[in-house]
Amino acid sequence: MTFVPFESGLILAAVLFLLGLIGVLVRRNIIFMLLSTEIMLNASGLAFVTASARWMQPEGQIMFIFILAMAAAEVSVGLALIMQIYHQFKTLDTDTLSNMKG
Amino acid sequence: MLNLLWLIPALPFLGFLLLAVFGGRMNKTGIAFLGVGSVGISALLTTLIGIDFISSPPAGHSFNQPLWVWMNIAGFKPGIAFYLDSLSLIFTFAISFVGFLIHLYSAEFMIDDEGYSRFFAYMNLFVAFMITLVLADNFLLLYLGWEGVGLCSYLLIGFWYKEPENVYAANKAFIVTRIGDTSMAIGLFLLVLHFNTLDIQNILQSISTQWVRGSSIAVLTAFLLLGGALGKSAQLPLQTWLPDAMAGPSPVSALIHAATMVTAGVYLIARTHTLFELAPIVQNAVAIIGALTLLIAGFCALTQTDIKRVLAYSTISQIGYMFLALGIGAWALGIFHFMIHAFFKALLFLAAGTVINALRHEHNMFKMGGLRKELPVVYWTFLIASASLAAFPLITAGFYSKDEIIWYSWASNIGSPWLWLISLIGAFITSVYTFRMVFATFFGEQKTPVSHKPGKRIKIPLIVLAALSVLGGFVELPETMGGFAPFTHFLHHTLPAVALRSEGSGTELLFQIITAALTLAGIYLAYQFYFKNVKFTERFKQTGLSKYLYSGCGFDWLYDRAFVYPAIFFARINKNDFIDNMYTFITCLSTALNEMLVKTQTGRIRWYATVITMGAVITLTIVLVS
DSSP states (O other): OOOOOHHHHHHHHHHHHHHHHHHHHHOOBHHHHHHHHHHHHHHHHHHHHHHHHHHTOSHHHHHHHHHHHHHHHHHHHHHHHHHHHHHHHSOOBTTTOOTTOO | OGGGGGHHHHHHHHHHHHHHHHGGGSOHHHHHHHHHHHHHHHHHHHHHHHHHHHHSOOGGGEEEEEEEEOOOBTTBOOEEEEEEEHHHHHHHHHHHHHHHHHHHHHHHHTTTOTTHHHHHHHHHHHHHHHHHHHHBSBHHHHHHHHHHHHHHHHHHHTSSTTSHHHHHHHHHHHHHHHHHHHHHHHHHHHHHHHHSOOBHHHHHHHHHHHSOTTOHHHHHHHHHHHHHHHHHTTOTTSTTHHHHGGGSOHHHHHIIIIISGGGHHHHHHHHTHHHHHHOHHHHHHHHHHHHHHHHHHHHHHHHOOBHHHHHHHHHHHHHHHHHHHHHTTOHHHHHHHHHHHHHHHHHHHHHHHHHHHHTTSOOBGGGOOOHHHHSHHHHHHHHHHHHHHTTOTTTSHHHHHHHHHHHHHHHBTTOOHHHHHHHHHHHHHHHHHHHHHHHHHHSSOOOSOOOOOOOHHHHHHHHHHHHHHHHGGGGSOOGGGTOOOHHHHHHTTTSOOOOBOSSOOOOHHHHHHHHHHHHHHHHHHHHIIIIIOHHHHHHHHHSHHHHHHHTTTTHHHHHIIIIIHHHHHHHHHGGGOHHHHHHHHHHHHHHHHHHHHHHHOOOOHHHHHHHHHHHHHHHHHHHHHO
């Protein structure tokens, strides 16, 4: 059984995280922003799993389960909010949804 | 019977409480029943107690009813206690009885007002405080009543508070009388300092035994108390609030600003007459202030066009007569004039209110005219009251009260020809302005149509007061008419009799004839100038003198420049002092910060995400580097 090297696992997690972050920052469609957030969450989950494999400890995997559960909750709430936003404003463009401007 | 004394002020107070709490939920019949009834029972009780008091007088012709100790601080123990003697009995009688009639009148007069229950609550509270004032056994309770009536006066002048002028008038009345009240409070502090009590009878006894006649402490205390009396009774130089106080409803003017509250100063001086006798300078000042006030206010009344303002100046003038009477030592006559004045002046205000209401709130009496046929009851009662005010000889009560004051201002041992002359001129002017008012309002051609006729509850008080304005005088006849004087005789249990000057006082009859002739001449003059020959008066109206008198002899102008404008000026330049700047700086800083931070609130979620990322990166960098 060959182990994936610890470093490449982390690098993959970092790349995924960055991709997600960039997605959040540049996409204007709110659904894609939510997707990007999911990618970021999974990237951090991957980092946990990698770390747990490196030190042979179970905590990282437990954390990943937590993250999964949280992501599921977040998606359900987030999608419901998005439905409402679309219902109210007939758009999903976050730049036009700036009614909270101070 | 005398033990029920406490009920006289307590009943109106109870009426106030009930009206204040439940007034909003009661219908108008209930409100009127409660508001008028409480004062009515008080008046009835006063009559019964008065009969009891006169028929079987208690020991020392006074009755003391202590209820409980108010506070007890190091031997200083003022109580809630009432004291009834001939002086306070007459005041209580006039207040509750005239008060009852005015309440009855108001029940109809105010019927269309949305503040019906508020009005009766205030009026009941006023009666309660006023009776507390005159029945108080100690100066502290008296002061409570004194300030209480001031409060009610303020509330009722500003009763129609939606008009800014009314609120202004209420503030003016409150602030100007406050000047006098402060002076009175200092006077009371002096008394506490010397005697460690505020019990009126104790103090008066201590004063007469311990203080020397004319000593500086007696003069100072008397002077300070006089200040309070001047403010409350609208005498020179604190008279400016009363004409403006006419902004209130007419029953308020009748009750507070004619019959009762404004005579509180007269009561105070009469009550502390021992003190004033020990300070002859101050007593002289009382006479001189009274004389000047009656003259100046009389002249001012000559040029007013608002019927209520004429009556206001006439009230100031008549209280001037009372002060004159007190100042020359004719204590009982001052009180007699108070009582008669309460009758006829309340009647004049009530009748004027009816006229104003009938003409859709027309106050200018030169726009009235010819109401003789339209409002016969009002006309006749108004005429009777006017005759009484002008001291029409022999038949009116005003004649008996005023004529004797004029006579004693000559004949008293501290009177003088000057005081006599001024009071005589005052009587002449009084009859001129009074009948000017009568001719303008009720004679000539009708200029404004009558829209509203008074009903029964308005007519009854008018008729009763008219009867009193005539019959009230016969309890006190001058020496020349038999000297039947049960009124002064009754008061002499409390107040000393007039000391006549020993020689050369002349005959009273001659003086009476002069006074009566001048009164009639004044009526004739008013008839000539304001009824037959109006052209002359039209020309007089254009003169500077007339305008000067119309403005109340320029006292408002003077006070504005002497006190009001400097105060505003100082307030304005003090606005930017150091401490203020400190606080202004803090507000400016927070506003600036706020504006800066508001800019970051773009409302764009991507911007927030970017900032969060940047923050996280910076924090991580710092953690990693350090």
